[in-house]
Amino acid sequence: xxxxMEHVEHSEHIGSSGFYWLIWAILIAATFLTAWIATIxxxxxxxxxxxxxxxxxxxxVVLFFMHVKYTSEKMTKAVLIAAVFWLILMLVxxxxxxxxxxxx
Amino acid sequence: MSDRAGxxxxxxxxEHEDRPELRHHFADVVQQRNAASLGMWWxxxxxxxxFGGMFCGYLIYRRAYFPEFAAGSISLNLLAGxxxxxxxxxxxxxxxxxxxxxxxxxxxxxxxxxxxTIFFGVCFLVVKGFEWRKEYTEHHIPTFxxxxxxxxxxxxxxxIDPQHAKIFFxxxxxxxxxxxLHMIVGIGIxxxxxxxxxxxxxxxxYHTPVEIAGLYWHFVDIVWIYLFPLLYLIDRxxxx
Numbered sequence: 001x002x003x004x005m006e007h008v009e010h011s012e013h014i015g016s017s018g019f020y021w022l023i024w025a026i027l028i029a030a031t032f033l034t035a036w037i038a039t040i041x042x043x044x045x046x047x048x049x050x051x052x053x054x055x056x057x058x059x060x061v062v063l064f065f066m067h068v069k070y071t072s073e074k075m076t077k078a079v080l081i082a083a084v085f086w087l088i089l090m091l092v093x094x095x096x097x098x099x100x101x102x103x104x
Numbered sequence: 105m106s107d108r109a110g111x112x113x114x115x116x117x118x119e120h121e122d123r124p125e126l127r128h129h130f131a132d133v134v135q136q137r138n139a140a141s142l143g144m145w146w147x148x149x150x151x152x153x154x155f156g157g158m159f160c161g162y163l164i165y166r167r168a169y170f171p172e173f174a175a176g177s178i179s180l181n182l183l184a185g186x187x188x189x190x191x192x193x194x195x196x197x198x199x200x201x202x203x204x205x206x207x208x209x210x211x212x213x214x215x216x217x218x219x220x221t222i223f224f225g226v227c228f229l230v231v232k233g234f235e236w237r238k239e240y241t242e243h244h245i246p247t248f249x250x251x252x253x254x255x256x257x258x259x260x261x262x263x264i265d266p267q268h269a270k271i272f273f274x275x276x277x278x279x280x281x282x283x284x285l286h287m288i289v290g291i292g293i294x295x296x297x298x299x300x301x302x303x304x305x306x307x308x309x310y311h312t313p314v315e316i317a318g319l320y321w322h323f324v325d326i327v328w329i330y331l332f333p334l335l336y337l338i339d340r341x342x343x344x
Contacts, residue, residue, distance in 0.1 A: 038337040050333035083149035
């Protein structure tokens with residue numbers, strides 16, 4: 001754990017290798033979990049569960065592997081949030097259109 | 105900042121003289137590193153929109169032609185997809201550890217971890233290649249020879265329109281193909297980074313290329329994290 005305190009210069013975050021291995025174990029477990037859950041009949045919930053697990057995995061990668069949790073640069077977070085916001089806007093508005101277009 | 109830059113004795117100028125890796129238009133290495141990282145994040149923002157367009161098309165057609173999408177998904181090899189996801193997660197770990205090694209100035213460890221990343225990347229492409237070969241032999245590539253008879257046998261409860269199944273496989277090959285192209289580009293970038301690391305170009309002070317190449321690699325991993333459930337796990341329930 002002493003490694004965790006190492007700072008070469010200017011407070012750049014350096015994670016401990018044990019922590020990265022922990023993140024790896026969580027991601028691997030989530031991968032096999034999602035493949036296993038897909039074979040259980042949960043009705044329409046199956047897709048929702050798969051996407052929730054995928055989003056959790058993606059968030060873990062962004063926060064810890066891509067160091068967004070530790071960055072002091074607010075612009076990085078602003079760019080990320082803006083990009084995800086526009087993506088959601090595109091997906092939600094497109095699906096809202098198509099799911100109401102052929103009604104009846 | 106500008107008022108300090110004019111004076112010859114300022115710490116700013118001294119810092120520039122001390123550090124050949126610091127470009128003259130940046131105030132200090134932190135600003136330089138943040139600028140490079142931010143540039144990569146902007147690029148990844150455009151990549152999100154690039155893949156997002158295809159994901160959007162996928163969602164709309166999946167809603168419209170769900171039986172064909174489910175049958176097409178079942179025809180994919182679940183084990184290969186799961187293992188490839190695990191392989192990419194392993195490569196993300198070696199990238200994260202490589203960035204750490206570069207921050208600590210451990211040159212040999214850095215080179216080894218970068219080589220491991222390239223190895224995992226190649227493993228992914230080899231498995232993907234075998235999957236594509238299987239789809240070729242099963243006539244699932246959307247061309248004149250496209251055929252859904254085996255899909256109809258595997259999923260007897262689903263009514264399968266070959267034209268709709270073609271749309272699933274068009275999206276499948278477009279998404280996995282563009283993703284594989286990103287992997288190939290990533291392997292190319294990492295080859296250059298590995299060479300630079302082997303030559304001892306990176307120090308705890310300057311390792312920005314390792315860091316931003318790592319951001320790109322993690323992003324390509326995230327794309328696959330979504331592609332895996334969306335393509336392989338559409339409907340794996342027993343009896344479906």
